[in-house]
Amino acid sequence: MNLFERLSGVIKEELTSLVNQSIRQEDTPEEEIERTISQMRSKVMATRIAIVRSSASQARLLKKGLVILEEELAQAEAKREALLRRISQANQRLERATRPTQTPFYKLEEKALELEAIAQAADELNWTKKINS
Structure with missing residues (x-):
């Protein structure tokens, strides 16, 4: 070839x-x-x-x-x-x-948002319990 x-x-x-x-x-x-x-x-x-x-x-x-x-x-x-x-x-x-910046304000805001979410969930559970009672 x-x-x-x-x-x-x-x-x-x-x-x-x-x-x-x-x-x-x-x-x-x-x-x-x-x-x-x-x-x-x-x-x-x-x-x-x-x-x-x-x-x-x-x-x-x-x-x-x-x-x-x-x-x-x-x-x-x-x-x-x-x-x-x-x-x-x-x-x-x-x-x-x-x-997100890890400033103390950011951390505190994250903690506040988390607690607010937990509180709202607890309120909803209590509201459901009151309706069912």
């Missing part, structure tokens, strides 16, 4: 993958990124296999392509990790910002 036949096979696989993706229901961004990275890993692996099976002159060409593929894969993985970190940090900041 020569270089052009291998490249033709890779291109056919890519086209099939693109068609399958367009048919699929819409995925979350995380799922799309994971699928893209998985496809990139598959290309790297296929290129490595092609290098082993090819002649010396073809192997040199494929190795150059492999370097580029590996760099793109590393960049995609690094970008994914950076985005996931940003999401996590934003969630933490949002949680801190929306968390």
Whole structure:
């Protein structure tokens, strides 16, 4: 199998993958990124296999392509990790910002609300007892 036949096979696989993706229901961004990275890993692996099976002159060409593929894969993985970190940090900041302040006034108000709820429940129970009596 020569270089052009291998490249033709890779291109056919890519086209099939693109068609399958367009048919699929819409995925979350995380799922799309994971699928893209998985496809990139598959290309790297296929290129490595092609290098082993090819002649010396073809192997040199494929190795150059492999370097580029590996760099793109590393960049995609690094970008994914950076985005996931940003999401996590934003969630933490949002949680801190929306968390009620634990001032003494807040604590006292919470205690008052709790006691008022208990008192209201007790009043309702007493009212029910009076009706049933």
